[in-house]
Amino acid sequence: MFKMIRKFTFHKPKEIIQPTVWLFLSQACSMLPAVLAYMAIYTLGQAFVPPYTLDLQLLITLAAIGLGYLLLQYAVELVSYYFTYGRAYSDTAKKRVAYIQKLRRQPLGFFSSKESGELISSFANDFSNVEYTLCYWLPYPIGVGGLLVISIVWIGIYDWRMGIAMFGMLPICAAIMFGIARVKEKHSRQVMAAKTHAATQINEYLHGMKDLKAYHRTGDGFHALETAMRKLRDESLKEEAVAGSLSTLCSSLVKFIVPITAAVGLYLLIGGTLSVLDFAGFLVLATKLVEAELMIVTSISALRGMLPSGERLDKVMATDEPTGKEQIETGNSYSFENVSFHYAKGQEIIQGVSFDTPSGLLTALVGPSGSGKSTLLRLMARFWDYQAGHIWMNGKDIREVQTDSLLSNISMVMQNAYLFRGTIRDNLCFGNESITEEQMIKACKQARCHDFISALPEGYDTVIGEGGATLSGGERQRISLARAFLKDVPILLLDEPTASLDADNEAMVQKALDEISKERTVIMIAHRLKTVRSADQILVLQDGKIIEKGTHNQLAGQKGLYARLWGLQSQAGDYTFKQS
């Protein structure tokens, strides 16, 4: 149980103390009417048995307590409501933020090891389950359990025979419920897996819609989605059918407490060992205690059903974060020393690579498709961590450097630049209010996007769709380039920044890059070799190894891969490594 609480509370078990205490008080208050009714019946009953006395004063006091009770109950319920629901919602909101921050700090490897639907479904379902558990399923069994223990002890001392009648069913029901809870947990895991798979299918279907349409395969894509939905329906029905019916059986058993109490009480009454008044009082209490006992048995099953959600969130929160605590004030160059890296064990993608990217110069990475160029850029930004060797930045191994500190020195333009739903201005400035209009326009002019942005009806305030869907590939790429220029950092990492541009724009952006690289260290991947002709150094990669290094003139003069491909590209005009 304690383990479970730790999981649901993200290892802050104290979170549930307050809600539990208030729920206990609220439940204790709700027992008061039964106790008052019992005392009133008892007091009234004294008038009909020797010595036939009626304590009117006590009856008036009980009535006054009853009235006061209504106010007390209201106040306690209100506070309890705040500490259970209010706290649970605000604690879960904090947990959601902590979860996102955790994801933010994770390397890319973390995401590619998961189904895309897992994180989506965690957000959609797991947090709601945790929220519900924190305000309901955890505090209730603990709070109500405490109340039951007090009742058992009290009734047991008063009349152990009635104690057995009223609570004897409880261990049997709890044992059945534990069994049901295990079944429920098993089915909850299957439902969770089905929900994850369904979310992945929806995500893939929507994201891949363009390609599905292009290949006229929307029907096939839909079929996979439909199958996932059917599986989710079947698993959910199974969970309800198995756990639901057994839970109902158990709840019905608990409800037997009242007739059992009545039968045992009657038996004792006839035997003359229980007074009529005590019999009536026990019956009133039994009806009240049934509610509490029902709550306990239901909670046990519900809690186990929620456990997979708590575990899944806890697992993400417990994931190791990238190492490194050191800060880098201004990092402006990289030095690779015997770096090796693999995504999957046994498949070395980068093999013992060593090179420097001198500060303030343009380094170009070229090579056949799949040779590891983008991987090298990802290693520089610590999207992944290498397994052997060192990448030094200003004398520090970047694995020892805090990721945020490292990234504050880098601007990156990827192959498929992503733009967010919002205005072009928002996408360019990324919330940095210190960027002036002049700086923004200058960056856009350098990236050759100012003219097309100005021609839009709303100019820089034009709203673009999610992912930049309302722009062409080239426009997106130029905006992301301008965004990179605007982030005033010493290092620019560019993965084919001119790939989606036409020849004119490519030449112009190339010029801008030449200018920019005078002030910054630029590391750029290019397939079209003419775009890196003026680079200060060109590194030629093949099968994860650097096989040639030098300027264009040096490499073109050798009889290596670069010279061969330069020859081919010159002949073919636009021939690229990708097609080689």
Ligand SMILES: Nc1ncnc2c1ncn2[C@@H]1O[C@H](COP(=O)(O)OP(=O)(O)OP(=O)(O)O)[C@@H](O)[C@H]1O
């Ligand atoms: N996330 C990943 N998980 C596993 N393997 C990967 C991953 N990303 C890339 N790879 C593999 O690593 C190798 C190098 O990929 P990389 O993207 O670095 O090549 P590249 O030279 O940039 O290719 P291109 O020029 O086509 O963009 C490829 O064989 C690729 O399949």
